[in-house]
Amino acid sequence: MIEIQDLYKYYGDRRVVGPLTTTIGQGEIVGLLGLNGAGKTTTLRILACDLLPTSGSVRVGGLDVVEKPHEVRGQVGYLPDRPPLYDDMTVREYLAYAARLRRVQGSGVEKCVSEAEELTELGDVRHQLIGTLSHGYRQRVGIAQAIVHRPAFVVLDEPISGLDPVQIVEMRELVRSLRGEHTVVVSSHILTEISETCDRILVIKDGEIRWQGSEADLSSQLSQGMRVQITLRGGEAQARQVLQGIPAVENVETVDAAESGESLVTLVVTAAGDPRDELCRALVGAGIGVLELGRRRELEGLFLELVSEPVDGERRKKKRRAQEAEPAEQREEA
Amino acid sequence: MSQSLLIARRELYAYIRSPMGALIIAAALLGGGMWFNWRGVGQPLLSAEVLAVFFETASGMVMLCSVVLGTRLLAEERQSGSMILLKTAPINEREIVFGKFLAGYLMIVVLIALTAYMPLHVYLNGKVSFGHIAVGYAGLLLLGAASIAVCLFASALASSQVVAVIIGAALMLALVLLWAPAKVTEPPLNKFLNGLALHHENFRPFMNGILQLKSVAFYLVVTYFFLLCASKVLEARRWR
Numbered sequence: 001m002i003e004i005q006d007l008y009k010y011y012g013d014r015r016v017v018g019p020l021t022t023t024i025g026q027g028e029i030v031g032l033l034g035l036n037g038a039g040k041t042t043t044l045r046i047l048a049c050d051l052l053p054t055s056g057s058v059r060v061g062g063l064d065v066v067e068k069p070h071e072v073r074g075q076v077g078y079l080p081d082r083p084p085l086y087d088d089m090t091v092r093e094y095l096a097y098a099a100r101l102r103r104v105q106g107s108g109v110e111k112c113v114s115e116a117e118e119l120t121e122l123g124d125v126r127h128q129l130i131g132t133l134s135h136g137y138r139q140r141v142g143i144a145q146a147i148v149h150r151p152a153f154v155v156l157d158e159p160i161s162g163l164d165p166v167q168i169v170e171m172r173e174l175v176r177s178l179r180g181e182h183t184v185v186v187s188s189h190i191l192t193e194i195s196e197t198c199d200r201i202l203v204i205k206d207g208e209i210r211w212q213g214s215e216a217d218l219s220s221q222l223s224q225g226m227r228v229q230i231t232l233r234g235g236e237a238q239a240r241q242v243l244q245g246i247p248a249v250e251n252v253e254t255v256d257a258a259e260s261g262e263s264l265v266t267l268v269v270t271a272a273g274d275p276r277d278e279l280c281r282a283l284v285g286a287g288i289g290v291l292e293l294g295r296r297r298e299l300e301g302l303f304l305e306l307v308s309e310p311v312d313g314e315r316r317k318k319k320r321r322a323q324e325a326e327p328a329e330q331r332e333e334a
Numbered sequence: 335m336s337q338s339l340l341i342a343r344r345e346l347y348a349y350i351r352s353p354m355g356a357l358i359i360a361a362a363l364l365g366g367g368m369w370f371n372w373r374g375v376g377q378p379l380l381s382a383e384v385l386a387v388f389f390e391t392a393s394g395m396v397m398l399c400s401v402v403l404g405t406r407l408l409a410e411e412r413q414s415g416s417m418i419l420l421k422t423a424p425i426n427e428r429e430i431v432f433g434k435f436l437a438g439y440l441m442i443v444v445l446i447a448l449t450a451y452m453p454l455h456v457y458l459n460g461k462v463s464f465g466h467i468a469v470g471y472a473g474l475l476l477l478g479a480a481s482i483a484v485c486l487f488a489s490a491l492a493s494s495q496v497v498a499v500i501i502g503a504a505l506m507l508a509l510v511l512l513w514a515p516a517k518v519t520e521p522p523l524n525k526f527l528n529g530l531a532l533h534h535e536n537f538r539p540f541m542n543g544i545l546q547l548k549s550v551a552f553y554l555v556v557t558y559f560f561l562l563c564a565s566k567v568l569e570a571r572r573w574r
Contacts, residue, residue, distance in 0.1 A: 050418065050422050070425075071424070073424040080415070080418050084415055084417070084419040085416065086344070088347075088348050088351045089351075093347075097340070097344055098423075100337075100340050101337065101340065101420070101423040102424060103424055
């Protein structure tokens with residue numbers, strides 16, 4: 001569906017994206033994960049035919065974005081980091097305008113607008129002026145304009161930016177609901193969002209894809225075995241004893257000391273394979289109250305591992321050493 | 335063409351929804367009416383001379399309103415972030431520019447139409463031909479088209495409305511004041527500069543009821559040239 005081959009983007013002498021090569025399949029939801037300035041927005045703007053690549057090729061549905069930009073634009077829906085809205089229009093008027101701009105004809109406009117409103121749950125505010133909507137609704141209108149012409153490919157740049165927790169959950173559901181009918185590329189630097197929403201993650205740093213795969217792939221590649229988090233009601237010593245008696249268990253760490261009164265304790269168990277059922281059976285069998293047991297979400301740590309700069313640490317050390325070597329008077333002057 | 339009409343409709347809709355369009359036109363009519371009353375009605379002039387004063391006043395109103403209305407057309411979209419909707423839609427730059435031009439020009443046409451009571455007053459109470467009025471209005475419509483095109487070009491260049499107004503006003507002023515360097519230069523340069531002046535040499539025949547094809551062609555060429563420049567600027571910026 002989308003083929004990116006040796007894509008590069010330079011601003012002057014500065015390389016912002018590249019070399020970037022990947023393929024995104026039909027109906028997939030792919031997350032572009034990276035720190036600020038990693039090249040996510042630039043990549044998305046190229047995919048949306050808003051920015052000309054310096055070199056390389058990007059093909060959407062077999063069409064090259066540089067050779068056939070108009071045809072590609074008709075197949076792409078794009079939500080930039082700041083939704084392109086007109087405050088003086090009602091939601092319905094705006095969506096109809098966006099559909100007609102994307103060459104939806106005649107009676108098809110009404111149908112497309114109704115579908116987009118339904119999918120993004122904008123029915124209640126369809127006659128309200130966009131300028132009077134909350135931030136969450138404005139994001140929804142932004143997504144609705146991106147899908148109103150039923151594009152095969154939807155590009156969403158930081159769709160959850162600035163949303164409150166309830167709106168984040170709703171937005172997550174909304175993005176998931178696009179699966180199948182649309183191929184979706186979502187960018188975010190909020191790691192859990194990407195892992196919750198996407199089928200595949202592309203970790204991008206300095207404009208290059210550093211890693212791609214699912215969260216499980218990432219976890220298994222970077223840490224040996226699985227890490228399971230268990231919350232217990234008391235009995236830390238007994239629990240440790242029980243857990244260490246299980247052959248698959250390699251290590252048991254206490255991450256949360258017992259809270260006064262509640263006597264809760266949280267342990268993280270590192271084990272080979274998937275030992276969750278075995279751990280649960282052993283603890284319950286020993287009469288220990290298990291409140292929670294689940295795979296520890298470690299994408300954040302793993303992501304940092306992928307994008308971390310070992311050089312930075314070295315640089316900091318060198319800087320500290322240089323500062324220490326500097327005479328006290330010079331430091332004061334500075 | 336249908337996409338241009340769609341863009342023009344949205345733009346006009348924005349003028350109607352907000353009081354801005356009405357306020358600009360009302361202010362221009364008030365200022366222009368007062369100026370005409372002072373310079374035309376209150377003076378011992380022949381009816382044809384009063385009518386010429388009216389067209390001179392109206393041309394000033396048209397040029398001022400063009401700066402205010404025309405410079406916001408693209409710069410506002412860019413400033414508010416809605417430009418990306420047009421940039422990523424399957425429409426070309428000419429359609430965008432023509433749609434914006436149509437909207438701005440229609441507002442100028444509304445302004446020109448609302449001035450009709452002033453020449454009507456002269457027509458009913460004095461001795462002027464209908465042809466003089468018709469030619470004068472044709473001149474205003476041509477000057478309006480050229481002025482909106484110049485300001486739309488300024489709007490395409492600028493990233494904010496304030497900068498667009500400054501560029502637009504400077505361009506308009508330069509084009510209007512070309513008669514000044516023409517006065518101190520020798521032929522054929524002075525003829526060339528006079529011929530390029532947006533108002534002086536090219537608008538005066540219309541003011542006096544003379545339909546000069548050379549001036550009609552001048553305004554049409556200026557309109558086309560600046561619209562073309564605006565679409566080229568958008569084209570260059572679209573991929574950046």
